[in-house]
Amino acid sequence: MFVLLGGNGYVGTAFQKCLTGRGIPYISVSRSEVDYSDELTLRDWLGTTGATFLINTAGFTGRPNVDACELQKAHCLAGNAVLPGTIRTVCEELKLPWGHVSSGCIYTGEKADGTGFDEQDPPNFSFRQNNCSFYSGTKALGEEILAGAERCYVWRLRIPFDEYDSPRNYISKMMRYDCLLDARNSLSHLRHFVESCVACHTTEIEYGVYNLTNPGSVTTRDVVELIKRHKLTDRSFSFFESLEQFMEQAASAPRSNCVLDSQKAIAAGLPLLPIEESLEQAMSNWVPE
Amino acid sequence: MFVLLGGNGYVGTAFQKCLTGRGIPYISVSRSEVDYSDELTLRDWLGTTGATFLINTAGFTGRPNVDACELQKAHCLAGNAVLPGTIRTVCEELKLPWGHVSSGCIYTGEKADGTGFDEQDPPNFSFRQNNCSFYSGTKALGEEILAGAERCYVWRLRIPFDEYDSPRNYISKMMRYDCLLDARNSLSHLRHFVESCVACHTTEIEYGVYNLTNPGSVTTRDVVELIKRHKLTDRSFSFFESLEQFMEQAASAPRSNCVLDSQKAIAAGLPLLPIEESLEQAMSNWVPE
Numbered sequence: 001m002f003v004l005l006g007g008n009g010y011v012g013t014a015f016q017k018c019l020t021g022r023g024i025p026y027i028s029v030s031r032s033e034v035d036y037s038d039e040l041t042l043r044d045w046l047g048t049t050g051a052t053f054l055i056n057t058a059g060f061t062g063r064p065n066v067d068a069c070e071l072q073k074a075h076c077l078a079g080n081a082v083l084p085g086t087i088r089t090v091c092e093e094l095k096l097p098w099g100h101v102s103s104g105c106i107y108t109g110e111k112a113d114g115t116g117f118d119e120q121d122p123p124n125f126s127f128r129q130n131n132c133s134f135y136s137g138t139k140a141l142g143e144e145i146l147a148g149a150e151r152c153y154v155w156r157l158r159i160p161f162d163e164y165d166s167p168r169n170y171i172s173k174m175m176r177y178d179c180l181l182d183a184r185n186s187l188s189h190l191r192h193f194v195e196s197c198v199a200c201h202t203t204e205i206e207y208g209v210y211n212l213t214n215p216g217s218v219t220t221r222d223v224v225e226l227i228k229r230h231k232l233t234d235r236s237f238s239f240f241e242s243l244e245q246f247m248e249q250a251a252s253a254p255r256s257n258c259v260l261d262s263q264k265a266i267a268a269g270l271p272l273l274p275i276e277e278s279l280e281q282a283m284s285n286w287v288p289e
Numbered sequence: 290m291f292v293l294l295g296g297n298g299y300v301g302t303a304f305q306k307c308l309t310g311r312g313i314p315y316i317s318v319s320r321s322e323v324d325y326s327d328e329l330t331l332r333d334w335l336g337t338t339g340a341t342f343l344i345n346t347a348g349f350t351g352r353p354n355v356d357a358c359e360l361q362k363a364h365c366l367a368g369n370a371v372l373p374g375t376i377r378t379v380c381e382e383l384k385l386p387w388g389h390v391s392s393g394c395i396y397t398g399e400k401a402d403g404t405g406f407d408e409q410d411p412p413n414f415s416f417r418q419n420n421c422s423f424y425s426g427t428k429a430l431g432e433e434i435l436a437g438a439e440r441c442y443v444w445r446l447r448i449p450f451d452e453y454d455s456p457r458n459y460i461s462k463m464m465r466y467d468c469l470l471d472a473r474n475s476l477s478h479l480r481h482f483v484e485s486c487v488a489c490h491t492t493e494i495e496y497g498v499y500n501l502t503n504p505g506s507v508t509t510r511d512v513v514e515l516i517k518r519h520k521l522t523d524r525s526f527s528f529f530e531s532l533e534q535f536m537e538q539a540a541s542a543p544r545s546n547c548v549l550d551s552q553k554a555i556a557a558g559l560p561l562l563p564i565e566e567s568l569e570q571a572m573s574n575w576v577p578e
Contacts, residue, residue, distance in 0.1 A: 073434045074374020082371055085363020127416035127430075145362045
């Protein structure tokens with residue numbers, strides 16, 4: 001029996017779909033149903049579920065965007081850094097394998113040679129670098145708290161997208177923002193991501209940290225060109241002149257734009273198609289909201 | 290009615306004594322009695338108390354020392370950074386004035402000219418400097434989360450001592466450790482500290498951050514000389530040769546040693562005697578455990 005924490009969120013819903021599709025029985029709970037932030041509550045409740053694998057998709061992301069985290073720091077810290085530690089404690093006690101949905105946003109930029117950051121590279125967009133949003137800082141602290149955790153996967157998601165138009169979908173965001181920042185990023189096709197996470201357990205991949213982004217990277221302009229080519233919208237697009245202009249006009253907290261190396265995941269056989277192909281797949285099958 | 294959170298700890302007990310001595314009615318609770326880490330529980334409970342001022346002495350310090358925090362990161366973060374944010378939210382909603390016991394350990398060293406750090410100086414021993422213990426990192430994050438809080442005092446305590454022999458008393462620690470690290474520090478006479486905190490409210494001092502250390506600083510050797518002069522023990526003392534030797538042999542997490550400037554508190558009329566006089570006072574009235 002799989003247990004999904006935060007299963008009604010954007011990522012949680014994708015997990016539900018994946019598990020249903022594979023015929024894997026699961027229980028999904030939100031924090032209002034079971035207060036999994038409380039160690040005793042989580043332990044007692046897990047004992048009743050017959051859980052064989054736990055997936056934590058719960059976390060605190062700001063609404064409408066990461067800037068909101070600057071105003072809700074305690075909630076952000078509790079959801080992204082303390083909660084993974086609480087789950088770790090309980091899962092280690094119960095000897096229950098589990099996975100945590102982390103984020104690639106704890107990196108910024110790319111390596112000097114243009115390649116992406118791999119799992120050996122320490123986060124470079126974190127409190128410890130003093131260059132990050134509060135959100136990224138808490139996600140990096142969450143990974144620190146999971147360092148050395150037993151029977152634990154840390155899955156780094158980065159800018160999810162798929163074919164379903166939604167306020168959380170990167171492709172939809174690109175179509176809705178008034179003005180875009182051109183930057184190079186690695187991205188995660190959400191279905192590839194959740195399939196990879198589930199495969200970690202079902203195919204007994206080694207525990208540890210995995211960058212679950214589709215191999216490669218794209219610029220915002222690349223994605224806009226694809227959107228136009230697939231005629232997903234007839235609007236025109238405009239871009240900020242610079243990161244400085246974007247920060248002045250549209251953002252308060254620093255943003256992560258980064259390239260990740262997902263070779264470790266690919267070598268483990270996880271189903272992440274190259275980014276160009278993945279974007280084509282999503283746009284060819286586009287389902288308007 | 291004063292409300293004391295974490296009132297049974299070392300600092301909380303000193304507050305209780307102070308309030309009793311002044312005839313100020315108060316309610317003291319530990320987290321096992323009222324789970325003040327939960328926003329709704331805290332708000333509902335505070336509503337029943339008739340609280341006019343809240344004092345948060347709760348926090349997570351490692352036992353036997355700060356090194357233990359490296360192994361209990363989630364609890365440390367929850368107690369020192371998330372909890373102050375939770376209390377802030379509730380107190381702002383209830384328009385309740387309050388004070389938070391913070392720590393001077395978010396600084397290291399002294400200014401280039403030999404003076405201490407004042408409240409305008411940003412912490413230099415924190416996650417953002419990437420040089421600190423996990424404990425200091427969480428205390429500094431706690432202060433970040435309180436930045437701009439309404440009707441809120443942030444009181445920085447630093448190495449408490451008084452005349453009562455106890456495992457938490459700095460003078461007692463100096464007498465019990467096998468080997469000492471010579472370093473210069475500002476210290477807080479615990480009774481002066483709690484009297485100053487209470488005076489903030491009773492004499493309507495401006496809200497904000499206050500370094501509540503006794504003016505001046507002393508070295509470990511200074512304190513040992515005083516201990517010998519007052520004949521508190523007949524043991525001999527030995528010192529580590531260097532910070533490096535201390536770190537190798539006696540510590541795992543980096544330690545803060547720092548000088549603070551308490552002029553802001555002194556200018557506000559808070560009862561902090563000079564450090565030499567305060568140490569004399571404690572040792573002259575020494576009460577063995």
